[in-house]
Amino acid sequence: MKHLYRFPDRLRYENYFRFDKKWIEDLSWAGLPKASQAVLPVIAAHCNWRGHARPGEVTIAALSGLSVKGVQYGLKGLGTFRGLVTRRYGQLQNRGPRSYRVRMPPSREKDRYFPIYKVVFEGGNWQALSRSGRALYPVLRWVADAQGTSAARTGKAWDECMPVPSHLAKYAGISRPSAYAGLEDLARKGLAEPPEDDRGTGRWKIYLLPVRRYDPEVLSGMVALKFGKRH
Numbered sequence: 001m002k003h004l005y006r007f008p009d010r011l012r013y014e015n016y017f018r019f020d021k022k023w024i025e026d027l028s029w030a031g032l033p034k035a036s037q038a039v040l041p042v043i044a045a046h047c048n049w050r051g052h053a054r055p056g057e058v059t060i061a062a063l064s065g066l067s068v069k070g071v072q073y074g075l076k077g078l079g080t081f082r083g084l085v086t087r088r089y090g091q092l093q094n095r096g097p098r099s100y101r102v103r104m105p106p107s108r109e110k111d112r113y114f115p116i117y118k119v120v121f122e123g124g125n126w127q128a129l130s131r132s133g134r135a136l137y138p139v140l141r142w143v144a145d146a147q148g149t150s151a152a153r154t155g156k157a158w159d160e161c162m163p164v165p166s167h168l169a170k171y172a173g174i175s176r177p178s179a180y181a182g183l184e185d186l187a188r189k190g191l192a193e194p195p196e197d198d199r200g201t202g203r204w205k206i207y208l209l210p211v212r213r214y215d216p217e218v219l220s221g222m223v224a225l226k227f228g229k230r231h
Helices: 021-025 034-045 057-064 068-077 131-146 165-172 176-188 216-230
Strands: 016-020 084-088 098-102 113-117 158-161 204-207
Touching: 016 021, 016 034, 021 131, 034 057, 034 068, 034 098, 034 113, 034 131, 057 068, 057 216, 113 131, 131 158, 131 165, 131 176, 131 204, 165 176
Parallel strands: none
Antiparallel strands: 016 113, 084 098, 158 204
């Protein structure tokens, strides 16, 4: 019997992967199916320093909030995505486990990427997000960087940005109503905070490290109930 994924009791806050800004700028991210947007960052979060990763489909499903069929659909949608190379390995070359290589910018070229921390996934936040919330999170990080108010530039523990819903919708591949809903969902799930003024004209805080964490025992129990029969 294979071991199912378990959400960790202790989180390591220093680990991250390098999200390529070009994925958003050239609308590659916006053009992905929503299942692919859920899957790609999970794979990237598993990469070693060379960009190689081998998470199983059940692990990806647990961390993305999808079913295994949803993961398979998401992987299919990444088939022509230039930022990911997928190969089969093992004795069954056409049906064996997959290995992945994510084409991330070199760590020294800091102007080409922004970090997305692994704790976003291991803390249960990513799997809890709605489709629009997952589509928006990298875009908001990119917007903050473009506006010069990212954490890297301000020295704060969060990015700040003034989101324009039509702009967000374009680069996230969602509708304007979904952009509003996605912002609210990110706030509920501990990854964003709205402006303090009632008019909503101030800057949103976009958290690099979630301010809310989900109970790992509860999450691991849900994984066992959902995927245990597969093993």
